[in-house]
Amino acid sequence: MTAKGTILWLHRWLGLLSGLVVLILSITGCLYAFVDEITPLIYRQRQRVVPGSHAMVPLDRLRETAEKAIGHPANQVFIPNRPDAAVRFIAYRFDADAWHYGAQYPYYYTCYIDPYTAGVMYMENTKYEFFNLVFHLHFDLLLAGAGRWIVGWSTVVFAVLLATGLVLWWPHKRSALRQRIRFVWTDRTRWKRKNYDLHNILGFYTLVPALVLALTGLVWAFPQVDHTVQRLLDGGERPSGTVTVTDNRLPGPEGPLERIVRDLWADMPGARYYLLNLPDAGTGAPVTGLAYPYGRQRYQYTLNTYEATDGRKLSGHRYIDKSPGAKYRAMNYDIHIGNIFGLPGKILAFGISLICASLPVTGAVIWWQGRKKKRTRAS
Incomplete structure (x- = not known):
C-alpha cells in the first residue's frame, strides 16, 4: 500500500468511527450559535417587564421570593443591566458522580422575577429547556464524564481528519x-460526482x-490542554492577575x-449584565460577581469576589x-x-x-459507493 x-x-475509518459524534456536535453548534439573539425573541414574555414608576425592590428581597417559589436555595443570579428586564434566580444541584444528564441535575430551575413588584413572572424547568439541552x-x-471524553477524542480525530483530508x-x-x-458541474454531472465535490x-x-x-473546543474537553496553552502563553508562569482589595466601607442598610x-455597577456601569455565583450556605466561600460588557467584547469581563x-x-x-x-x-x-x-463571526x-x-454524511456516501463498486467487480 502506498x-x-x-x-x-x-481517513476513511477514522471518519466512520467519529462521524456520528462530529455530526451531532456540528448540528448542536449550529443551533446554539445564535442563542443570545433567539432567546430574547422566543422568551420575551418571561424576560421583559414594564418598568415601574418606583424604585426596584432590593435584590435580597427578590432572592427570598425566588427561593420560596423554587423551594431550593439559589446558586446564581442573572441581572440584565436594563430597566425593562426580569431578574433571574437559578437553582440547581449538580451530581459529579452521575453518568448521564438526567441524574447529573436532580433539579435545575430558573425563576424570573419582576424587579419592581417582586412578583414571580415565570418558573422555568431549565433542566429540559431546549437550548440548555442543546x-x-x-x-x-x-453522558456526563464519559460523554465529555467521547466528545474530546472525537474532536481530536476530527482534527486528524482535516489534516489527512488536505493530503x-x-x-x-x-x-x-x-x-x-x-x-x-454541468447538466450531465452525476450525483456521485457532486457528492464527491x-x-x-x-x-x-x-x-x-x-x-x-x-x-x-479541546480546551473544555481536556483540562490538560487548557493548562498547557495558558502556561505556554504565560512563558511557563501562571500570574494570578487578581488584586486583593481592602473594603473599608461600613455595612449600610442594604443587604x-x-x-x-x-459595586459591580461602579466597576462597569455600561455592562450588558451582571452574574452572581452564590456559595452554599455555611461553607464560608465568597460570592463571585461578574460584569459582562456588550457585543464582541464579552470576554473583557470583570470578576470580583465578595x-x-x-x-x-x-x-x-x-x-x-x-x-x-x-x-x-x-x-x-x-x-x-x-x-x-x-454577528458576522457568528x-x-x-x-x-x-x-x-x-462532511460525515458525504464521506459516508463516498465510502458506501466504493463498497458497492467493489462488490460489483467481485461478482
Whole structure:
C-alpha cells in the first residue's frame, strides 16, 4: 500500500468511527450559535417587564421570593443591566458522580422575577429547556464524564481528519487544481460526482476555521490542554492577575447582594449584565460577581469576589490585569462561537458548523459507493 493509500485508509475509518459524534456536535453548534439573539425573541414574555414608576425592590428581597417559589436555595443570579428586564434566580444541584444528564441535575430551575413588584413572572424547568439541552448535547452528549471524553477524542480525530483530508485533496498536477477548488458541474454531472465535490471542495475551504473550532473546543474537553496553552502563553508562569482589595466601607442598610451589585455597577456601569455565583450556605466561600460588557467584547469581563455575609469586596480581577494565557482563556468561548468578530463571526461559525455536519454524511456516501463498486467487480 502506498503512503497516500495508507492515509486514505486512515481517513476513511477514522471518519466512520467519529462521524456520528462530529455530526451531532456540528448540528448542536449550529443551533446554539445564535442563542443570545433567539432567546430574547422566543422568551420575551418571561424576560421583559414594564418598568415601574418606583424604585426596584432590593435584590435580597427578590432572592427570598425566588427561593420560596423554587423551594431550593439559589446558586446564581442573572441581572440584565436594563430597566425593562426580569431578574433571574437559578437553582440547581449538580451530581459529579452521575453518568448521564438526567441524574447529573436532580433539579435545575430558573425563576424570573419582576424587579419592581417582586412578583414571580415565570418558573422555568431549565433542566429540559431546549437550548440548555442543546448545550449539554454539544458539551458531553448528555453522558456526563464519559460523554465529555467521547466528545474530546472525537474532536481530536476530527482534527486528524482535516489534516489527512488536505493530503488527499492535494492535486498531483497543477492542471487538476481547478477541479479541486471549484464546482465544475454541468447538466450531465452525476450525483456521485457532486457528492464527491461537496466533500472535497467544501472540506478544503473550511479546513482552517474548522480546525479553529476543533482546537478551541479541546480546551473544555481536556483540562490538560487548557493548562498547557495558558502556561505556554504565560512563558511557563501562571500570574494570578487578581488584586486583593481592602473594603473599608461600613455595612449600610442594604443587604449583601444589593451591595455587591452596586459595586459591580461602579466597576462597569455600561455592562450588558451582571452574574452572581452564590456559595452554599455555611461553607464560608465568597460570592463571585461578574460584569459582562456588550457585543464582541464579552470576554473583557470583570470578576470580583465578595464576602457572602455582608457583601464586602475581597478581590478584583479585571481583564486588563490578566496574563496573556488568562486573556486567551477568557476569549476562548467567543472564538469558538465566532462572537469575537461580532454577528458576522457568528454567521461564519454557523456556516462552518453546517458544512462540518455535511462532511460525515458525504464521506459516508463516498465510502458506501466504493463498497458497492467493489462488490460489483467481485461478482
